[in-house]
Amino acid sequence: MTPTDPSTAPTIGRRRLLLAGLAAGTAAPWIGAQAQSYPSRPITLIVPWPAGGSTDRHLRTLAEIASKHLGQSIVIENRPGAGGTLGPATMAQTARPDGYTIAQFPLGLLRMPHMQKTAWDPLNDFTYIIGVSGYTFGLTVKADSPYKTFKDYIEAARKQPGQINYGSTGTGSSPHLLMEELAGNAKVQLTHIPFKGNADLQAALLGGHIMAQSDASGWDKYVDGGQMRLLVTFGEQRTQRWPEVPTAQELGYGVVSTSPYGLAGPKGMDPAVVKTLHDAFKKAMDDPKHMEVLGQLNQAVWYRNGEDYRKWAGETFAKDKALIERLGLAAK
Template identity: 75%
Template sequence: MTTNTVRRHLLALAAASLAAAAGAPARAQDFPNKPITLIVPFPAGGSTDRHMRTLADLAGKQLGQSIIVENKPGAGGTLGPGTMARTARPDGYTITQFPMSMLRMAHMQKTAWHPINDFTYIIGVSGYTFGFTVRSDSPYKTFNDYIAAARKSPGTVDYGSTGAGSSPHLLMEELAENAKVRLNHVPFKGNADLQQALLGGHVSAQSDASGWDKYVDGGQMRLLMTFGEKRTQRWPQVPTAKELGYGVVSTSPYGLVGPKGMDPAVVKKLHDAFKKAMEDPRHAEVLAQLNQDAWYRSGADYAQWAREAYAKDRALIERLGLAAK
C-alpha cells in the first residue's frame, strides 16, 4: 500500500467518524418522526390507564407525534416494563409507566431484568391514593369490623389486589403483620378485573388505587380506609390506616422510563414534553378526579429515588417473609 493510499484510507476513516458523530445529534434532533408507544402495565379502565392516556395525549401534542398507549398487564405490573427492557430498542419510541412493584419484584423472585440497571429514568409523575373497599351491602361497616372477622377466622377472610408484589398487596401484608392477623390474598391482573370481582361477590374486599372512585361515589362500594399520610379531600370522612393505628402509609410514586442506553438528548425531549403535559390544566383535572398529587422528579432525581427505594424495600420484603429463597 503506497503512502498516498494510506493517507486516503485514513482520511476516509476520519470523515466517516465525523459523519457518524454529526449524525447522532441529528437523529436526536429529528426525534420523534413516528408514533411513540407508551406501555401501561395494567388493564384499560383502571386509574393508571386513565391517567396515562390523558398524559400521553398531552405530551404527544408537545412532541408533534401521537403517543399510543399499549396495555400489557400481568405479574403485578412488572410484565410490561420487564418485556420492554428485554426487547425494545433504546431509541425513545417505546417507553413505559414504571410502577413501584418493579422495585420489589426483583427481591421476591428471579427476574430477567434489573429495576435499576436495565432502565433509563425519564420523569417522575405522580403517586396513588390507595384505599380499601367492600361492596355497599358488605357486613363490614368499618375496617376494624373486617379485621375483627379476620381475627375470628384466621386465613379465611379474603381481599383482592392488583397482583402479588404490587403495592396494594404489600400494604395489606404489612398491615396484617402489624395487626397480627392472617388474611387470604387473591391476586388479579389489574384494577378492572379486581373491581368486577368485588362487584360480582368473588372477593369480599379489595386493596387498590383509586380506580374504585366511581363505584364509591356511585354507591356500589364502601370505602373503609385510605393509606395516605392524611385523609383525602374527596372522602374526608374516611380514616387512614395510620390514624386507625396500623402504621402503614404509602402513595407508591411512579413515573416513566425507557430501556437502558437511551440517548440523553432523546431523554430530554421526552422529559420536557411530559413535564409540559403535567403542567396542563387537563392533567391537573385528571389527578383531581383520581385524588392523586403530582410528583414531579427529573430523570436524575427519579433514578436516585428509585435506588434508595429499591434498597429500602429489600428490608420490608425480607421482614414480611416474601424474599426469594
C-alpha cells in the first residue's frame, strides 16, 4: 500500500490525532514539573551597587534568610554602574526568565528612560516580584568640614555659585535628583560629581576629594563613629536614630524622598516561580534578623506583592517624567 491509499487515511488521521493529544497532554505537566522542582540550583541576585554599601548590606541579609526558605543558596553579584540601572537592565536583556537570575529594581530604572534613550523598558521588560524597602537619604560632610549645619552649606553655595560640590551614587539616582530639586528650590547652583556606588562615594568624602555626599544611610557607621557629620535627612519626619538632625522638608526646601525598591526578574517568568520567590522573600522580610538590619540602616518595610508593585511602578514612571522635565534633565 502507498500512503495515498484511501483505505489508510482514517488510520493515519487517527494516529496523528492520538500523537497530538499525547503531546498536548504531556506539555502542561512538564511545565508544571519545572515550576514544582524550582529551585533546583543556586539563584543569582544582582545588586547594582558596589559591595559594602547600604543596599548591599541589606540585600545580602535578606537573601541569606530567603535562601533557607528556598532550600538553595542565593549568590550576590555586585554589578554597579549607570546609577544602579546597568545590572538590572543587563539582566532584563540577557538572562533567561527561569527564576535563576533576579535583581534589585532601584527607582532609577523608572527615571533613566526619561533622561536618555535606553534599549530596555522598565515596565515591559521586567517581571515584578516583591517590593521590599526604601531608603533614608541624607547629606553628610567630613567631620572637620567648615559646614556645621545644612544652612552653612547652602549659604556657601549662595556666595560661591558652582564652587560647592557634592557626590552621589550616579546621575539620575535618587540622591542626585533630590539634591537637584533642592538646589532649584533654594535657588543655588551646586556641582554634582557622580560615583558608581556608596563605597567609592564614601571613600572620596573621607579622602577630602568632595565637599559632601548625598546618599542612603550607608554613611551610618561613619556618622556614629564621628568621621562624618549628618546635616540633613530627606524623609517626611526626623529619623529615630538621629533625631537631632532636621529634614529638608522642615527646613523649608520642599523635598521628601525615600526611593522605594524591590526585586524583579526578566519578563516572561512562570507565575508559579514568581510566587515561590515572592513567598520566600516575604518570609525573609518578616524575620527578626531582617528587621534588625533595617533598623541599623534606619529603613522601613515597603511591602508590595508583584501586582501592586507593577501598578506602583507604572504610576511612578508617569509622575517622575514630570519631575525630570521640570529639573531640565529630560532627553533632548
